[in-house]
Amino acid sequence: MRNVSTPLKTVGYGRCFSIAAVLLAAGTPGHRSAYENARLMIHEPSCSYPKLSASDVILKAEELRHTKETLEFVLSVLTGKPKADIVDAVARDRYMSVQEAKSFGLLDTVISRGGVKAEVPPEDTEMAGTSAKE
Numbered sequence: 001m002r003n004v005s006t007p008l009k010t011v012g013y014g015r016c017f018s019i020a021a022v023l024l025a026a027g028t029p030g031h032r033s034a035y036e037n038a039r040l041m042i043h044e045p046s047c048s049y050p051k052l053s054a055s056d057v058i059l060k061a062e063e064l065r066h067t068k069e070t071l072e073f074v075l076s077v078l079t080g081k082p083k084a085d086i087v088d089a090v091a092r093d094r095y096m097s098v099q100e101a102k103s104f105g106l107l108d109t110v111i112s113r114g115g116v117k118a119e120v121p122p123e124d125t126e127m128a129g130t131s132a133k134e
Helices: 019-025 054-079 083-089 098-104
Strands: 010-012 015-017 032-035 039-042 094-097 109-111
Touching: 010 019, 015 019, 019 032, 019 039, 019 054, 032 098, 039 098, 054 083, 094 098, 098 109
Parallel strands: 010 032, 015 039, 032 109
Antiparallel strands: 039 094
């Protein structure tokens, strides 16, 4: 995505978990946004390969190690954080609000109600004037 010559705008809404959070962060700096109620999650890679031979387990483990190191490098570049911070952050599932994701460096702006971009979404979570439709 970084090889695209025009600005690449990324917008997150709903759940931006795992690779979706990485893709959001891979947008052009200054053009990475998420809606105020979005949630992001980053984590180290995982896999599930039942009934493998010992040789295949070793191969899969090596590939998983390589994927983990690549992910840590990419997140370090995208967020500007030292690799050691990324290693700690992805050791377990790390769920974030948009404010936390912005502080972490995964996005630049938060889109609030009405499509207006705000540096910090409103603290008031009550949605006055709206009602749930069933």
